[in-house]
Amino acid sequence: MDSFNEKCAVVGVFNSSRSAALCYYSLFAMQHRGQESSGISTSNGSNIVTHKGEGLVTSVFSDGLEKLVGYSSIGHNRYSTAGEDSKCDVQPIFARYSLGQIAVAHNGNLVNAKEVRDNLIAKGAIFQSHLDTENLIHLIAQSKSRKLQDRIIEALSYIKGAYSFVILSRGKLFAVRDQYGFRPLSLGEIENEDGTKGYVVASETCAFDLINAKYIRDIDPGEMLVFSLKDGNGIYESVKVFEPTPKKCIFEFVYFARPDSFVFNKCVYEIRKNMGIELARECKIKADLVIPVPDSGVISAIGYSQESGIPFELGIVRNHYIGRTFIEPGQSNRELKVRLKLNPIKEIIKDKEIIVIDDSIVRGTTSKQIIKILRKAGVKKIHLVIASPQTVSPCYYGVDTPDETQLISATKDIDEVREFINADSLHFLSLDGLYKSIGYEADNGNGYCKACFDKEYVI
Template sequence: MPPAHPFDFDAIRASGDEDKLKEECGVFGVIGLSDAANFVALGLHALQHRGQEAGGIVAYHPEHGFNSARRFGYVRDNFTKQSLMETLPGPLSIGHVRYSTAGSKGAAIRDVQPFFGEFSMGGAAIAHNGNITNAEELRRELIERGSIFQSSSDSECIIHLMARSLQKQAAERLEDALRRVEGAFSVVAMTRTKLIGVRDPLGVRPLVLGQLGDGWVLSSETCALDIIGAKFVREIEPGEMVVITDKGVESRQPFRPQKSRFCIFEHVYFSRPDSIIGGRSVYETRRQIGVELARENPVDADLVCPVPDSGTPAAIGFAAESGIEFGLGITRNQYMGRTFIEPTEQIRNMGVRLKLNVNRALIEGKRVILVDDSVVRGTTSRKIKDMILDAGAKEVHFRIASPPTAWPCFYGVDTPERDKLLAANMSEDEMCEHLGVDSLRFISLDGLYRAVGVAAGRDPKSPAYCDACFSGEYPVAPRDMVAKGFELKTAAE
């Protein structure tokens, strides 16, 4: 039977991507540029790594009003078509790319953002990156009061909360709504005349401001500014709201100030290496992670080999610090994505071999250090180890550029349940034996903090970042999940 739509999620998961944490969303918005939706499409293309399942764009034109398009699949396959983009005219537009949530086989089109609503003061659309940790509580309350939801997304709560606000202007309604919301959010919203950007008080998820000529841009990452030639102006501060009109940028602070807790895994994996976070190059940070990893966990070997592509900068840093030769012992097939629309069972069973192939001439007879960004379930790591041994490696040593991932994320990352996380159920030595490698070592949490620029390491009393996936210390209580029986970290742990 053919798939429900032409993007085969099962094929992608079978290829090994199910063993990586996935950022669930990327957002982008433009005001003050002719045919703004075309710039949004380019920006979403640069943010495709943050969400490859579906995308959506809303645009506003004074004569044609609000128009929207939502599609499954890659941006390049949908929002580069002239016939579609001509339906999205106007100088104001926002867009969104997304993954599905854990355990999902895909999404309904109604779940694809941006979401749009008509209010007494006019229409408004929102795109949200993050996760609302009290969404189910809010949803029950709103339904009891007469709200009718069109999607299963937690982000739709924001639209309904805006609708119930007594404020006259959209920005004030959005403030009202977000004061009720717990968790992590970077929101890009638009009305007929305004582009609005907001980050949650902890600043867990990223959002940056750029400028292009007389126009302004909001984006999840700086790499998306580069693709349209926009100048990076600054990051939106934690707890800040910016309201952008033809008169310029107005900044507000609608929330009680709190200490920032930006997601440290953005540095490790989520953000593109050519982005800038907190004034630091993501690539250079990942290279420094490799340096710290080599200092903490040296090993006598012949070759440092990255697990592509996310392990490459750390492997370069590891090789430079250790003095061991760097080599591209594994090659990624960049074109696997949509090749196998209806793969046979035999092809599915090939697993990561659909995406990765070993350079036997480089690997054979060598003691190999494999550098990867993380170990989640461990299924892909075992397959890669087998491939390296099949190619004739004498030894295989894993070095991981993040601490053990032992806790799920509830702030906008698609994470397996805790009992599916290898590090939640095994010690480091047990994981090493389970994976069947000669050694397995992770960077320490202090080492990771040093690599991202905190020289003293992690302050256990006041961490500078959200590192809950490693530490189990959640800066915002995951109230919905606790209500379902999720057990928070105990003092003994």
């Protein structure tokens, strides 16, 4: 792995006769947040039915969607976690308990998950998966409260970390975001054919576009929305579970989110373009061409080109269909792995001095290989320009990252990294430049987590 990877996406749809189909399309739109497995649980008011499996959304639901009949659904895309038994970790998780039936899906990472799990096991709980999600189900099941809403609030008081939960009971849907709001979660409205109103919550607003939902707002950090039915319409109540202390993941703007999404109520495309503009202002390099590493560097490269006046060219083409391509064993395959995905257009870049824009450097191995294939293609000089600060520390809030020893910028200064990847020059966007791209003058307590850039962990 030579990138940071968002671990999951969640969606919930309340009051639509097509709730499972709307979940399916939403998960399809958010496939980039998790490709390992997918699942949907649907309630018809009397029963909850779940269909889930390993693979992409289209393959998991090549059949099975027809059995998900009901007005309320939750769904989940999961990103792989190396070394664990994937089959039992597919979400949503379904359980029967003293108040009836429940299904839960979760995006994030609970930092005290082991401690909570050990306590539950000591009290006799039996776990079926490696998922933090199961902790919440056990805590809800063990609560003595008579209302599910109170049980959820009590269960949340025991867990710490980054989470967006969607919880389905037979009659209601709950959506809750941790008090820091690390992971995004937005609320949209749907209008049914019979004129009644429904709601959707999703990790990214690109899901709303596909299902014609209207974006209403973000769910606040520490807020829980409780969806129920009234006179045929979906309604929701807002419950403040925790005092909000926002620490929204700034890396969403750098890499995770789709550029056509609004995340934390901001347009991701505009912010990525601003990053390129800020980079051009900070770097002031002269060159013949600006070239993105596709796809993640494309929008910042457009911004850089427009601000600097240096022509933009797609000098590298990406193959989107590599999947888990077979790589012959026993060969030095790093270059092949990059070549399978990225191919330079020699005629565009030969004998040129180029600025190459990428979103981040994690281990440095991919950047090194990209520069190697660009040099083989006859480039004269390569300036690698990164649209984020140096990633110096791992994430513990629901993002899959290598440990610190594997992060090249944790152990090397900029010139040592430049030497390792064999670029003629190397530049990173400053943290202030990143804040300016988002619309702030600098970091003045604007409520963003940036711990992977500065090691300031809030929990």
